[in-house]
Each structure stands twice: as structure tokens, then as C-alpha cells.
Amino acid sequence: MKITFLPQALTGEAEEGETILQAAIKAGASIDGNCAGMGTCGKCKVKVLSGNKEVCRDPHRKLSEQEIEQGVRLACCQPVSDGMVVEIPDSETTAARKKRLICLPEGFVRNAAVKKIFLSVPKASLLDQRSDEVRIREVLDKEELTFSGSVLRHMPKVLKESRDVTLTIRNNRVLYIEAGDKAKENYGVAVDIGTTTVVVLLWNLETGELVQAESGTNPQGAYGADVISRITYAMEQVENLETLHQAILQYINKAVEKFQKEAEIDPEHIYQYVVVGNTTMSHLFLGVDPSQLAASPFAPVFTGSVQIKAEELGLKANKNAVVYLAANIAGHVGSDITAGIITTDLMDCNKGHLFIDIGTNGEIVLTGKGRAVACSTAAGPAFEGSSVKQGMRAAGGAIERVELSEEEVQIAVIGGGKPIGICGSGIIDALGEMLRFGIVDKSGRLLSGEKLAKKGVCEKLAERVRPSEKGSEFVLYFSPDGKSDVVLSQKDVREVQLAKAAISAGISILMKEAGISADDLERISIAGAFGSYIRNTSAIHVGLLPPIEEDKIVSLGNSAGIGASMMLLSAACLAASERAAGNIEHIELAAREDFQEEYMAAMMF
């Protein structure tokens, strides 16, 4: 029996009586589940698109009627049928995985600006007629406490219900009052607005628990895939800015609505948002015209942090909740970088430390010898896979690692199974290996099989180089039917070459500016998904990173989301982010006369 697994289009053979789960394992498709096929955990739900849909087993009633209607079945209980097509829910979107991406640094100390305090308010008497407000100040021993209008309006009713109340306080301002002990219902939301992906994280500020996580495509993408096309759209007519502004706010609100349902929290208990993003995303989030960012001299309207009431933006939260939009560094170095910085020890400017966030733009921060400098450089979309022929984002089916030996090519595919493309880290890895074996020379030329044979490159590898319409290509994966091979072409190599040159030249300029050499570097931190998958040796081999001992290279994961969470959970981190953004000197590469020279020099591998 044949069975196909989507979205990776993995096909496998299965025998009568086998379950979908057993067939998936054989085909290399990954399905969640942790009850060893007992049907108790309900985590292995898949959707049967065609084939026998009769519900065979659901011993613990894990399937709702609606799910049954939609063809959702338990993979561990449902037998295969011939020609069956099964869709596995995108495991990157499951809550557990999303949460796993957010890992606060060791030694992080929580001390959120928002605090909830349970207290007993003494009753008044003729001998003590002071107001309830004064009484509360006394119990808390906080002379400087002020009350918002809505709290004062709410207070008499609450105190009539109970003299034992919970106050929510932020910076000596009382934001909320409730009867009874509600100290644990203290939530905050950290948001990382990427141009492509938005991550929304619900934290319990009292317990420090990451309660819910949601990520997905930035809905502004419908109006332009990248920053420049979105700014262009905003400039076309006045309403467009509002459209982009509302799109991101609505996305966040929908995520919060989902949290509300799934974690059963009351939005009244959300008291703070911390939002990070690149400078354009920050402008659009606030509804500020970003057009200055699209033309020289690229000066933003604002870079500092902004505090605004959630109510003013229409974000779901307590009436007095505050939104903190973190400080940007410059027009093309945003608060996502600021957030990334506070996840590291980059605040100590005396330590040689390089921080890189590689995407369409490469943002680079370098500290050392008492200075902190930053720049951004247009790496182009090569590292995100989109200018590479078979490039794709780091998602299921992408080749993320490549290792060459004299005999063969070994590839690792995200999620297992057959590869359908190659992501940024895979591209760097493949190129690094091809350089190591001389398949690509220092100038970036992909040598023909003939030349390779002459140079003595082993036959098995040389055979993989074949001519195509536009120059040679190297086959990373031969598909059984020959129709869906995964290759890296001469043109792909050139794209990567340009991108790596831009990053590399940026690093050189910063090192020159700060008077720091590769030997001075004690650490290189790499932000984002790219950093999680990249193989350090390959990155150095390709020349993307300066030569440094491999163990000094650290991957930070989603440092923007982690940093935003830290600001939410710690007033000290929030203050540190202000200092970090303020201390960093931005270097405009376009204004440097030596940039072109460095760029040309960096072109060689």
C-alpha cells in the first residue's frame, strides 16, 4: 500500500493493518505523540485527505465531532489504506515547539515592572476617617502611589465586596483593583514583529511561566513582502498607512484572543506589552509614517522607546495597560537588535564581541575597547533562501546541513524525509563543503566535472556537477524519479557570494572603526533561526564570519523574542535596553568611502 504525507510530500510503503503512525515513521515523516499508541494523549492527530476515513479507533474520545467531520484522525489508531493521502499539521506551529524556541538566559532574574499585591484595607472609623486611597498607601508604605481614574471609580464597589483586595501596580501607579487574592493572574505579552514572521508570547509575570506562544506570517506581507515595498505602499495613499498599522494590531489581538480561549485568561489581567521589531515595523506598529526610511539619508521619525496605553492602540488588555515599544538604534537597526543585545553580555563594551542577525538585511553590532558600533548591510534574500533557485525558509523539507566526503553527500532535512529545497544554513554548509573539496574555487567559480577530474577531485563528487541552462550545477540530492533533484547552481553560488561579501564588508568596516581584529574577539553571537541551524565551521570557511575558535560562536535562537520577554519580566532589562540603544554608535556604510573597496575584497571566498 502506498501512502503520501503532506506538506512534505513524503511517500512510503505500508502493510495492511499498519497504522498511519507506523507508516509515517517508516517514511521519515515526523508526527507528535507521547502515549506510545494508546490513544490517550491525542497529540498525533492528522487529517486524512483521501483514503479510508472511517473512524476505526478513538478509545479515549480525543476527536471532537467537528474534527471527525473534517477528516481528522488519530495517527496511532487509524489503519492505512492504499493510496491514502495524509496531512500532518505543521509541527512548527504546535504550541510546544513555539515555546521551546524561547529560552531565557541562565541567571536571568525576574523583577517585572508590573506587580500585583494582595492586601487587606482597614475599615474607616470616626477616629480614622481617612480615605480608602490614603489607607492603601499606608498599608503598602508607599507615599508616592497614585491611582488612575478608572481604579478610583471601581474601588468603592470592590471594597464593598471585600476589604481583601489585589492591586496591580506599575511604577507607583495603581492600574487595577480586584476583590480577593488575584496576585497570580498577572500577565504580559511580548511581541517580536519581524517583516516576515510575528511572534506573540504570553507570560505570567508573577510565576515567570511562558503560558502561550503564537507565531505566524506578518499580515502586512499582503501589502509588500519586504520593508521597502511596504513603505512604498504606505506612501501611495494616506489610508494605506492605517491599513498596515491596523493589520499588525489585529494580528496581535487575534493571538491574544486565542490565548484568552486556550489559557482561559481574562484580558483585564494583561497589564503590559513589550514590542520589538525593526525600525520600519516599529513605525508601522505605532502608525507613524515610515517614508523617511525609504530615501537617503534614511533618518527615522523616532528611535527612542515609546510608551503608550494599550487602549489608545486598541490592543486587548486591561484599560490601564501600557505598551512599551522598545528603543531602536537607527533607521535600519531596530529594537529587535536592541532586544537581541540584552540577551548577551554585549553591554560590556570592553569585551570583543560580534553580534550578527542575518536576514534580508544583515544587522551587525561590534563591541570592544570601550566602544559599541553597529551597521546594517543589504545582504539580499540569499540567506533566507528566496534568491536561490531551490531556496526555502528553514521549515520542514529544507536541507539544513550538508556534509561531503570522498564517497558521498550527506544531507540533513528539517523534519526528516525527502528534501524539497534548501534553507540558508544548508546553503552555507553546502558551499563551505564545496570550497573544501575544491568544487568551487576562491573566486566563486563552480568548476565543471572535467576540470574537477583534472584537479583530482574524487570521481563520486565530480559526477554530481552537471551542466544546466545557466552554467553548472551541483546535485545535493538525486530524487528517485530524477524530477525533483535538489541542486546548487553557479548562479546560486554568485548570489550567496554577493550576500556574504556585504556582511563580511560590514564586519570589516566595524572592526576597522573600533580598532578591533579577529584576535580580539572573545565571542560571536548569531541571532535568529539562521544562527540555530548554521554550522560554524562552514560559516567561517565561506568567509561569512571572521576566523575564530568554533566554541566562541554562540547561537542565540529567537533573541528578539527572548529580549522582549526579558524586558517584560524585568524592569532592569528594560532599563538596560534603553542604555544599550543609546550607547551604540551607528555607522552608515553608504557614507563610508572605504565600503566599496571592502566589499570587493570580501567577494573572494
Add this chain to the structure above:
Amino acid sequence: MKITFLPQALTGEAEEGETILQAAIKAGASIDGNCAGMGTCGKCKVKVLSGNKEVCRDPHRKLSEQEIEQGVRLACCQPVSDGMVVEIPDSETTAARKKRLICLPEGFVRNAAVKKIFLSVPKASLLDQRSDEVRIREVLDKEELTFSGSVLRHMPKVLKESRDVTLTIRNNRVLYIEAGDKAKENYGVAVDIGTTTVVVLLWNLETGELVQAESGTNPQGAYGADVISRITYAMEQVENLETLHQAILQYINKAVEKFQKEAEIDPEHIYQYVVVGNTTMSHLFLGVDPSQLAASPFAPVFTGSVQIKAEELGLKANKNAVVYLAANIAGHVGSDITAGIITTDLMDCNKGHLFIDIGTNGEIVLTGKGRAVACSTAAGPAFEGSSVKQGMRAAGGAIERVELSEEEVQIAVIGGGKPIGICGSGIIDALGEMLRFGIVDKSGRLLSGEKLAKKGVCEKLAERVRPSEKGSEFVLYFSPDGKSDVVLSQKDVREVQLAKAAISAGISILMKEAGISADDLERISIAGAFGSYIRNTSAIHVGLLPPIEEDKIVSLGNSAGIGASMMLLSAACLAASERAAGNIEHIELAAREDFQEEYMAAMMF
């Protein structure tokens, strides 16, 4: 020819050819005007209700078509006709008079929290790509400046129009940005919410000019004349609180709309409100349930100052304007008293100083020997004239002064003309004089004409005492037809006696509490309209005030309105008001065992 002037119902004789103005002067009716009858100032407009309405002269076209239609004429140009009835616009409501009531103390130094600054924002270049926001901080040398969201949204457009802009800043927060020099368009509103009367004052915070003033009846009066009846109304059903809350807000908004029209100001240029009132009015202004104030132990929900955005209350102003509701002292000693205090030097607690605000409640503050104590005492409505048979508020037609001699009774009437009643200061004055001549004895008995004759009180005065339905009465004014005499009856004297006993006992308790005697007093300050009209000797004679040299008694005028204005115009005064309210110890008379005793003792004149 006969002519009648309303609303005081003054009648006079006039000769053919005389103007209305000339007839008014003869009849003792006061009409504004300052062009000596040239018809150029247009200030003497009156409404002809009956008689010859033909427009005789209007040489400088001061009358609009609508006014002509309504019968409005220039009193200096219009001749009288027989039987004419003319309505003089209530002079207490004319803008000039209203403004005259507000007089800032000598030596007052302006330094408003809200500042407008005109500056030039340098353009960015490739060598200086900092954001506009950072650039502004640098020009102003204010590292700590933060920007509100709406200012950031507005900023790109404004800077495109002009790099020369005016910023409005309050406590290091930028509230507004405009192209060009708008530094002088900086307005604030001071509001004094009395239970009976509301005063709204529009100030130019840059020039210190009182631009417009408006006062009128508190519209909450429709739901209860006094504090207790309004609280009762608020407790009847939930919506009633909102009704009272909205009534006062709408009154203020209407006043501001009027200012907007008359002074041609843009509400966007109003950046701050300072609001004072008694504690119940403060609760209702914010929409906070005042019911706790109606029952023992009378503890308010709040007493401290409250800051809230004008937008949240729906008050007309700039989007980022702030409303500052001044600090109350206790449940029955409100922020109107706090405001009054800062108009005096009462902050120095080492000086013996007594501050009294007499209305339905008498609020008393006493300082000396390092302490500041306050109480409120239910004086009843006698001093506001409403429990006195012919009592009335201090308005046109009220007897405000009374002087007795052996031969006659001299009276002064507000606005001149015939008296129609007697106001608080007139009552005290009359009583003081009647005590001086032995017409009323120390126990408060109004002696009969017979007894007076026996005691040797001169005949002319004794004749004025006549029997009435309820005991004797003393005739202050004999009307020509005998139908509208103004008298003070035995019952009136008793009412005043009770009221004065309450005030006097309150003063005694405070003096006892603070260990201060009348000899220690360096000053007595009297707040409100009552203080403006009262004759000090009479107040002492009646026993309302402790015996003190007359020149140590100071009338403060509308000290609540003046104090609110000072807080608006000076951040230092605002801070002082917080300290003042915080330092004063409130003494609850109902909790004092010695109050009844003092009260009984104070009953004697």
C-alpha cells in the same frame, strides 16, 4: 414718564427726551458702558421688553440684526417712552466682572508645568542619520524627553511643512507639535466646582492673562440642591452617578465652547485643566461613587490629587491634555479649601492664622505652633440666605450692609436700587448692629418695641420692631406701598444664632486642639463672596470670629478659583497644594466629646 428696570424691578421717573441710561442712573440701576454716551463702546446694551422699540440711534452699528430683532438697544442712544420696561443683562454675568473676581496675589511667580517651545529642528544627512526625535532632544538639551504616540504620528507631516516647530511639553513629555511659532497659544483651564456655582477660567499659560471667565449654576442642582441630596440621588440607581458626572463635564465643555468662539482659540491649544471643589464635587467630577460621604464615618474613596487625561473624561482639549484634580483634605474639607490655602501664607504653620470658608458648611483651617488643623461644621444655609425668610444670595437687589444710628437705618444694596432681600453679609451686619443697639439681647431675643422703649433705645429704632405671625420682626427697609418691606425676624435671628454657634464652636475646638488663643492669631482669612461683603466688626460683634484687630482680617475673594488658577500657572503652587493637603490634620467634630459643650456655649452672642 415711568420706566421699570428688570430684573431688580426698579422704577423711576424720566422726562421726555432722556435716554434709558439717564433714567437708569436716576433710578439707581447700574448699566455698563465706557464711552460716555457716544455709542462707540456698545457695552450698555439692554433689552426693551415693552415701550417704544424703534431704533433711534446706533451710530457705530453696535447692534446686530438679531439683536435688533430681539429688542436689544443701546441704553445711551435710546430715548425713554412712558411705561417702558427694560431688562438689564445680569451684570454679575458680564465677562469683565467675572474676571475682576480673580486676582492673583501680589508677588505670584508664574512657572506653568506646560511649556511651549519654538525651535528649529536640523535636517538629517548621511553623516547624521539620527531620528528627528533624537535631534529635538539634542536641540533642547533634554535627554529625558519622551514623546506621546500621537505626537510621533503627527511629526513627519509637521516637519515636512516646516523645520521650525513649536513643541508643547509637560513634565518632559511632548504633548503636541505644530509648524511655526505657536508658543503664545498655550492655554489652560481652572475650574472651581461649587455645590451651587461653577466657575470656569481660561488662562493663557504663556502670558499669564485671564482670557475668559464663565460662571453659572451647577447643573447638578437639578438633581439636588445640596451635597447630601445629590449623594442620595446618586445612590438611588446606578445610572444617576453617571448623570451627575456627565452634567458637570458638559457644563465645563459648554463654557470651553463659548471661550473657543469668543476668544477664537483652538481647543487643541488647551493642555491642562486644574479642577477644585469640595470632596463630593471631586468624586462626582471623576464619576466616583460618593455614597461613603453620606454616612458615618464619612471616609471618602480618595483624597489625594488625581491626574487623568482630558480625553478619558471627554473634556474639550488637546488629545494629550491632562486634568489635575487637586488634593482634598478630608470628606468634608475639599480641594476648594486646599486651593484657598495656597492663596495665603497659611503654609507656614508657625504663624497663628485662621482660614474660614463659610457656606452651607463652614470649613475652618487653623495653623500655629507648628501644626495645621482643620474641621468642617454644618453651619446650615443661614449664611447663604436660604433659611432666612427674606434671605437671598449675594446678587443684585440684596442688602449687603446695614448701619444703624439713633435716627435711621442705612442699607447698601448690591447693584443699587430698591432692596428685594438680604444676603449673608447683610444678615451678619444687621444682627451686629441690632446687638450694638440692644435690639437683640445676648441670648438672641428680639426685644419688643415696648421693652426697647423701657430700656431707652431711641424711638426711631424701637418703632421698627413690630409683631408678626411668628414673634417680632425688625424692619430694615420700608417699601413705599408697604407690601415689600425687608425685615429680619426672631426666627431669622435664631437661624443665624445656630449657624454662628456651629462655626464658633468649630473654631474653639481647633484652637483648643492646637493650643492657640485669639491673642496668638496674626491673621484671619475669609474665603468666598461672603468674605468680600462681610463687615469685620460685625462678624466679631456677632461672635462669628474671635476678637482680633480689624486690620488682621483679610477677604480672599474667590480663593478656590484663584488657588486653582495658581496651580495651573505654577508647578510650584501645584506641589505646594499637595503638601498643604497632606500636612493638615482633620479633626472630626462629631468624634469630640467636648463639641456639644462648646456649641451650647457659642450660642450666646
